[in-house]
Amino acid sequence: xxxxNDYRAALSERDNYDMDSTEWVLxxxxxxxxxxxxxxxxxxxxxxxxxxxxxxxxxxxxEFDSNAVQFDIWLLESNGYKKEAQELRELDWK
Numbered sequence: 001x002x003x004x005n006d007y008r009a010a011l012s013e014r015d016n017y018d019m020d021s022t023e024w025v026l027x028x029x030x031x032x033x034x035x036x037x038x039x040x041x042x043x044x045x046x047x048x049x050x051x052x053x054x055x056x057x058x059x060x061x062x063e064f065d066s067n068a069v070q071f072d073i074w075l076l077e078s079n080g081y082k083k084e085a086q087e088l089r090e091l092d093w094k
Contacts, residue, residue: 002034004045010034032071039079047081054088064093 014027038046054072062069069088077085 001041002037003043007031007034007038007046007049036075039075039081042079047076047084050076051084051088055091058088058091058093061094064089 010027010031014024014031017024017027035046035050039050050072054069057066057069057072064070073085073088076082076088
């Protein structure tokens with residue numbers, strides 16, 4: 001099972017690449033896999049991390065329909081975190 005150290009290591013690996021390069025995209029897929037497994041295993045730290053990420057994406061001006069936002073909301077909702085997903089939907093999106 002994955003833990004927060006695995007997550008941080010995957011983020012660190014991703015940071016070695018230029019954003020949106022092929023290598024970065026592959027590293028992001030690894031991050032998404034770890035995050036998905038940890039949310040599915042009901043890891044409260046990762047659930048909180050996902051919620052915080054969506055708040056940050058909102059603060060940065062990302063649109064509600066962006067793939068990153070939609071993935072995170074789907075991930076939460078499909079794993080039983082409907083309240084958290086609804087809270088994120090109700091943010092002031094652009």
